[in-house]
Amino acid sequence: MNIYIGLFRGINVGGKNILPMRELVSILKEIGYENIRTYIQSGNVVFSSKKIIGPKAADEISREIERKIGFSPKVVILSAKQLQSSINNNPFPTIDGKALHFFFLESLPESPDIERLKLLKAKSEKFALEGKVFYLHAPEGVGRSKLAAAVEKSIGLPLTARNWNTVNKLSKMVEEE
Numbered sequence: 001m002n003i004y005i006g007l008f009r010g011i012n013v014g015g016k017n018i019l020p021m022r023e024l025v026s027i028l029k030e031i032g033y034e035n036i037r038t039y040i041q042s043g044n045v046v047f048s049s050k051k052i053i054g055p056k057a058a059d060e061i062s063r064e065i066e067r068k069i070g071f072s073p074k075v076v077i078l079s080a081k082q083l084q085s086s087i088n089n090n091p092f093p094t095i096d097g098k099a100l101h102f103f104f105l106e107s108l109p110e111s112p113d114i115e116r117l118k119l120l121k122a123k124s125e126k127f128a129l130e131g132k133v134f135y136l137h138a139p140e141g142v143g144r145s146k147l148a149a150a151v152e153k154s155i156g157l158p159l160t161a162r163n164w165n166t167v168n169k170l171s172k173m174v175e176e177e
Contacts, residue, residue: 001049001050002050002079003047004053005083005174006046007075007076008074008160009075009076009158009160010074011042012041012042019069024043027064031060033047034047034050046177057077058075058106061075061077074106074160076104078104082132083170086104086133087168089131090135090164091128091130091135092135096164097165097168099164100135100136100137100163101137101138102164103136112129112155113156114154116154117150117151122146124139124140125137125147134155136148
């Protein structure tokens with residue numbers, strides 16, 4: 001079995017794009033995935049597949065959610081190896097799990113505007129772009145961070161972010177698989 005992590009963007013946030021995890025699990029089962037487990041209501045799923053799945057799987061999942069629920073969320077799918085690689089490549093401390101954020105990109109960025117991000121970062125913030133992951137250490141929080149707000153536009157690709165606590169929990173869920 002191949003283990004994957006599905007990261008859904010913008011579901012169950014602010015009363016919009018409501019997708020109960022029970023329904024998400026049901027949709028993923030119908031598509032043919034197995035051992036489906038969710039973590040919190042914001043769209044974090046660990047699942048397995050007998051087949052190796054590629055980038056088209058995210059589109060298939062999104063289309064099926066739209067067909068059944070009525071909206072089409074962005075989905076980033078990582079293999080267990082990709083998740084572990086993102087953890088291994090993290091250049092920042094993990095002591096404060098809410099200060100460290102992983103922004104997972106759909107693909108490799110072609111021409112990210114790193115200079116713009118440097119101009120927007122607060123003194124306390126640090127960031128790095130490693131492959132398909134943008135790391136942000138924001139000890140004062142991302143809620144007020146101008147840098148965090150500009151990441152997607154500056155990178156030029158859809159992305160979805162998770163804090164270290166969530167990434168760590170997903171890693172543990174993969175290990176339990």
